[in-house]
Amino acid sequence: MSAEPLQCDVAVVGGGPAGLMAAEVLAQAGVAVHVFDAMPSVGRKFLLAGKGGLNLTHSEPHEPFVGRYAEREQQIEPLVRAFGGPELRAWAQGLGVETFVGTSGRVFPADMKAAPLLRVWLQRLRGQGVLFHMRHRWLGWAEEGALRFAAPAGEVRVAAKAVVLALGGGSWARLGSDGAWVPLLAQRGVAVAPLRPSNCGFDVLRADAPVGETRRAFLQELLGRTPAPTVGWTPHFSEKFVGQPFKTVVLSFTDSQGRSFSRRGEFVVTATGVEGSLVYAVSHLLRDEVQAHGHATFYLDLLPDHSPECVLVEVRHPRGSRSLSSHLKSRLGLDGIKAGILYEHLGKDGMNDPVALAHAIKALPITVVAARPLDEAISTAGGVAFEALDAHLMATALPGVFCAGEMLDWEAPTGGYLLTASMASGRVAGEGALRWLGQSSGA
Numbered sequence: 001m002s003a004e005p006l007q008c009d010v011a012v013v014g015g016g017p018a019g020l021m022a023a024e025v026l027a028q029a030g031v032a033v034h035v036f037d038a039m040p041s042v043g044r045k046f047l048l049a050g051k052g053g054l055n056l057t058h059s060e061p062h063e064p065f066v067g068r069y070a071e072r073e074q075q076i077e078p079l080v081r082a083f084g085g086p087e088l089r090a091w092a093q094g095l096g097v098e099t100f101v102g103t104s105g106r107v108f109p110a111d112m113k114a115a116p117l118l119r120v121w122l123q124r125l126r127g128q129g130v131l132f133h134m135r136h137r138w139l140g141w142a143e144e145g146a147l148r149f150a151a152p153a154g155e156v157r158v159a160a161k162a163v164v165l166a167l168g169g170g171s172w173a174r175l176g177s178d179g180a181w182v183p184l185l186a187q188r189g190v191a192v193a194p195l196r197p198s199n200c201g202f203d204v205l206r207a208d209a210p211v212g213e214t215r216r217a218f219l220q221e222l223l224g225r226t227p228a229p230t231v232g233w234t235p236h237f238s239e240k241f242v243g244q245p246f247k248t249v250v251l252s253f254t255d256s257q258g259r260s261f262s263r264r265g266e267f268v269v270t271a272t273g274v275e276g277s278l279v280y281a282v283s284h285l286l287r288d289e290v291q292a293h294g295h296a297t298f299y300l301d302l303l304p305d306h307s308p309e310c311v312l313v314e315v316r317h318p319r320g321s322r323s324l325s326s327h328l329k330s331r332l333g334l335d336g337i338k339a340g341i342l343y344e345h346l347g348k349d350g351m352n353d354p355v356a357l358a359h360a361i362k363a364l365p366i367t368v369v370a371a372r373p374l375d376e377a378i379s380t381a382g383g384v385a386f387e388a389l390d391a392h393l394m395a396t397a398l399p400g401v402f403c404a405g406e407m408l409d410w411e412a413p414t415g416g417y418l419l420t421a422s423m424a425s426g427r428v429a430g431e432g433a434l435r436w437l438g439q440s441s442g443a
Helices: 016-030 042-049 062-067 068-082 086-094 115-127 182-186 212-222 235-241 277-293 308-316 324-332 336-351 354-362 417-440
Strands: 006-013 032-034 099-101 105-111 130-132 137-141 147-150 154-165 192-198 203-205 243-256 258-268 273-275 296-301 363-370 379-384 401-403
Touching: 006 016, 006 417, 016 032, 016 115, 016 154, 016 417, 032 154, 042 062, 042 115, 062 068, 068 417, 086 099, 086 105, 086 417, 137 182, 154 417, 182 192, 182 401, 192 277, 192 363, 203 277, 235 336, 243 277, 243 336, 258 277, 273 363, 277 296, 277 363, 308 324, 308 354, 336 363, 354 363, 401 417
Parallel strands: 006 032, 006 154, 032 130, 154 401
Antiparallel strands: 099 105, 137 147, 147 154, 192 379, 203 273, 203 363, 243 258, 243 296, 258 273, 296 363
16 A cells, blocks of 8 residues: 555546546646546446447437436436537537437437547547546545555555546446445445346246246245246247347336336347347336336237237138248238247147237237346446435535446436436536535635
8 A cells, every 4th residue: 555645636436428527527627637447448338338339319309308317307407408418419529529310319429439439538638637547446435534446556545635436337347337336335324225227138937937826926936036947938939039139019018106118119039038229218117116016017019000900800811721820921921039929928729819819919918027137237227316415416425525427326218318417417526526626725
């Protein structure tokens, strides 16, 4: 351990988008900023998230945009009002990165890549005097109040006039967001809601699981257990369809509190269940229902462009010598994974019942019994409670310590909302730290 702590104006702990944005606000004001990160380089989750095309933000108007933050809309609204989609696009343009709006309304860099944007951003930050300390894992506070870091050469202490914590949530631990900060803040009296998976996949209850009262008893028994043999797909379905997408379906779900979701899109079959954009969009409702009741059932409309009456007419149409599979394909275009899930759910007898088959085509029930582990999730729910922070995101129990990014207790769907709120909160935390420095110096 170094004999004397490193002295600095502001220590930013966490080199993701929120931390870098806080550092930028402070450096532009002439403050000496040191950024500490546990990984060998900054922005690792940012780079991986942009691997298939960096979704910076969304182009929709402010009101529907802030509505995406659900229960935390009231807390997130002032953050993105000050730095929302238009401001983020202007910021990117200031880095020389042009953006465009895709057909879905999502906003991307012109070249779709995260690495060039991060590279020029870091160049600008270094030019503004920001110093980076890699492989510095935060360990909490020393008795005298200095920050403690585990570094390659041993423990390092840092005495900062203000601190911005931007440590991420608990997903993708290999990229640095491991949630290890939770007990460190809780021990200091900061209220932290348990971290939970968000934008995540789910394990399904197998179609051949018990039914009726036996099924209900099984679901109760399953609650709190790791997936049992009756979780997942049947071997036949798995061998043929794992990794394949359901395209052009409508997923509908209403939870026990009456909250409803219905959207058209696509998702993917996994070895134990489902994941993908349509599932992620409803994941917060499914997760909460599973947590409360041990299971949740959503419904798939496999043919959203066909009315129930039309489907029943086509299913009942005489098929002559043709097989049922050929009949469904020729009359309704149902084949592949959509036909497979019908067989999975109905079995041979149900497939030969026209009414049951037509009903399943328009409202196929899928029961999920567990969210996938937190580390597999795209993002995290839970974290530092807004009630533990002031309007500048300073922890009331820790004067001079500000929190930003995904470590705050909020969640949002994919589509640019996660990154926008993370960067917006980073700006507010940076401005709060700047304000704190002025107050503490008597300015």
